[in-house]
Amino acid sequence: MDTSSSLHLSWSGRPLSGSAQLPASKSESNRALIIQALAGGGQLHNLSDANDTELMQRLLAEPATADTLNAEDAGTVMRFLTAYLAITGRQVLLTGTARMRQRPIGVLVDALRQLGARIDYTEQAGFPPLQLQGRTPQPPAEEPVELRVRGDISSQYISALMMIGPQLPGGLRLRLLGKVGSRPYIRMTQSLMQHFGAQCRDLGEVVEVRPHAYQPADYTIEGDWSAASYWYAMVALAPAGSSIVLPGLRQYSWQGDQAIVGIMAQLGVVTEFGAEGVTLTQQAPALAVEQDFTHCPDLAQTVAVVAAATGVPLVLTGLESLRIKETDRIAALQIELAKFGGALLDEGDGRFRVPSAAFQVSGQSIDTYHDHRMAMAFAPLALRGPLTILAPAVVRKSYPQFWRELGTAGFTVTEQT
Numbered sequence: 001m002d003t004s005s006s007l008h009l010s011w012s013g014r015p016l017s018g019s020a021q022l023p024a025s026k027s028e029s030n031r032a033l034i035i036q037a038l039a040g041g042g043q044l045h046n047l048s049d050a051n052d053t054e055l056m057q058r059l060l061a062e063p064a065t066a067d068t069l070n071a072e073d074a075g076t077v078m079r080f081l082t083a084y085l086a087i088t089g090r091q092v093l094l095t096g097t098a099r100m101r102q103r104p105i106g107v108l109v110d111a112l113r114q115l116g117a118r119i120d121y122t123e124q125a126g127f128p129p130l131q132l133q134g135r136t137p138q139p140p141a142e143e144p145v146e147l148r149v150r151g152d153i154s155s156q157y158i159s160a161l162m163m164i165g166p167q168l169p170g171g172l173r174l175r176l177l178g179k180v181g182s183r184p185y186i187r188m189t190q191s192l193m194q195h196f197g198a199q200c201r202d203l204g205e206v207v208e209v210r211p212h213a214y215q216p217a218d219y220t221i222e223g224d225w226s227a228a229s230y231w232y233a234m235v236a237l238a239p240a241g242s243s244i245v246l247p248g249l250r251q252y253s254w255q256g257d258q259a260i261v262g263i264m265a266q267l268g269v270v271t272e273f274g275a276e277g278v279t280l281t282q283q284a285p286a287l288a289v290e291q292d293f294t295h296c297p298d299l300a301q302t303v304a305v306v307a308a309a310t311g312v313p314l315v316l317t318g319l320e321s322l323r324i325k326e327t328d329r330i331a332a333l334q335i336e337l338a339k340f341g342g343a344l345l346d347e348g349d350g351r352f353r354v355p356s357a358a359f360q361v362s363g364q365s366i367d368t369y370h371d372h373r374m375a376m377a378f379a380p381l382a383l384r385g386p387l388t389i390l391a392p393a394v395v396r397k398s399y400p401q402f403w404r405e406l407g408t409a410g411f412t413v414t415e416q417t
């Protein structure tokens with residue numbers, strides 16, 4: 001699909017039913033690929049077909065002589081590869097899209113420099129591109145190096161450092177400073193590292209990694225809970241009597257975005273776990289909802305759109321990291337919600353509010369801002385009226401089959417060039 005095209009979406013008015021295929025988790029996939037490369041083997045099953053994951057695979061397979069690697073718009077690829085390339089002593093320029101060159105990476109580079117890596121900024125200090133100078137970190141062997149790392153910008157720096165910890169002669173101790181966001185992603189890193197034989201403890205303010213080598217292991221990636229959130233939104237917005245089955249999700253997940261189960265229970269969706277995955281059905285929503293997104297930032301757009309469309313007043317906190325993701329997601333939400341009569345109001349002190357307001361879906365065009373989650377969070381509104389999504393190919397970052405799955409579920413999906 002051409003990035004310049006648009007998609008017209010509409011719905012017949014009957015209840016939603018059947019099942020939908022999810023991609024595999026890109027967060028699990030991209031960690032497993034880095035760890036597999038460091039472990040020197042093991043089989044990974046059900047890897048994501050997301051561009052972020054295919055990109056990670058391609059870049060890891062590049063010959064050591066490659067002089068430039070392009071992480072495109074993939075945060076995990078940029079951050080995890082920076083640490084991986086530093087520990088493996090590669091001399092290479094690591095770059096990304098224009099937006100990636102605005103997403104900060106100074107916290108990670110400072111930490112790697114303290115370990116002895118030589119990394120230079122080629123444009124703006126603190127941001128990609130990075131020139132890695134091929135000097136392997138060589139901290140003293142006797143004891144773990146202790147690094148102080150801010151946790152309030154991105155947890156991806158912490159995950160990146162954790163994953164190279166077993167390769168350091170004395171291991172690594174990370175002292176996390178400030179408010180630590182996206183904590184479940186740190187725990188996911190720990191769980192995957194342990195699965196591959198590493199010794200790693202998350203003690204809250206401190207994360208310890210022992211210098212104990214990874215062992216090759218097999219791992220089957222779970223379905224992606226962030227991607228599941230869009231199907232939750234569809235069930236919340238669909239006509240009465242709707243349901244959907246999502247195979248490939250586990251009841252005991254390593255993904256923090258499983259928080260969507262509890263959040264959507266308040267916005268009218270019941271989750272039932274079975275052997276094959278989950279079944280989503282409808283129930284009456286709560287009168288008002290308050291939700292902290294500090295640890296599940298990728299769910300904020302989905303939930304804001306559902307609240308606006310269903311008229312359930314929503315208070316959102318913990319949105320700090322949204323401004324430095326694929327786009328400024330707060331600004332993008334404000335502009336797009338306004339097209340329907342909705343709003344995301346900044347109340348100060350980190351509180352935002354989606355008020356209950358008249359909300360009408362009647363042929364609006366949604367700008368997607370190079371952000372897959374803008375496209376997927378607004379698409380479910382097509383259940384309430386016709387809608388056009390601009391530059392729909394953005395979904396390839398995490399859920400390339402999203403539009404095909406909407407078609408299978410019964411949406412009329414018409415490409416316009």
Ligand SMILES: O=C(O)C1=C[C@@H](OP(=O)(O)O)[C@@H](O)[C@H](O)C1
Nearest residue numbers: 027076154155156182185298321
């Ligand atoms: O580690 C990961 O796989 C991710 C961590 C989160 O980022 P932050 O830690 O920057 O919030 C999340 O938003 C991103 O989609 C994936």
Ligand SMILES: C=C(OP(=O)(O)O)C(=O)O
Nearest residue numbers: 073074075076298325326
């Ligand atoms: C923020 C995201 O990804 P990343 O930071 O890995 O680019 C996302 O997928 O919503």
